[in-house]
Amino acid sequence: MVEKDLRYVKNIIDFGEKALKTYSRVNNDVEYLEDDYDLYNSVLMSLVQLGENANLLSDKFKEEHSEVNWRKHIKNRNFYVHVYGAVNNRRLAEYLQKDIPQLIEYLYGLRM
Template identity: 35%
Template sequence: MRPSRTWQQRLQDIIASAEFILGMMRGRGEEALAADRSLRDAVLYNFVVIGEAARSVPKEVETRHSVVPWKDMRDMRNWVAHGYHGVDLEIVARTIREDLPDLIENLTRILTIDSGGEAGLANARE
């Protein structure tokens, strides 16, 4: 059995998935999501990863860093995973554009502060 991942590793998973989504969507919008099933599936899968990782962040970390939309990440995961047939691609595209850059910035800051600076950030990525 694989050992459990630390909350810092979970944050790094969220950052990696958000960066992947931003990279895949660079220069593309809602129309590309609607037209390209492979792109849509890759983006939605990474939103599921983000929500799963957010579920494993301890409550004390959530409380200490309330600026992060922890519940929204979990809710988006549930919406994509369970309501896959009714996913609104306009909302997905808007979330990518408006929310993911700030999410990456905030989680990177948390890793730097709570994990002992740049050394902590490097350790969290392992």
């Protein structure tokens, strides 16, 4: 793994874990999350940073690890940045409860 990619992968794991940790503070309930402005912003900012780091991964790395839907993480980043007020809570909850844990597990499995 190229050193830059390694750094981005570690960042993705870190921001994913931060988003999940913050989300757990409202018992993984997106409705409660939305009611807490600071926690909501914290989760979304972590997801934005996760997507930003996914975007910075080399094309070679993304091709070698095509099991991951990198495009989804990058598109979510762009959506959260540009259409912040229209975040669908059901999709956000699914992303946090399914996609982020799967991504973290996959990246940990690379044995960096």
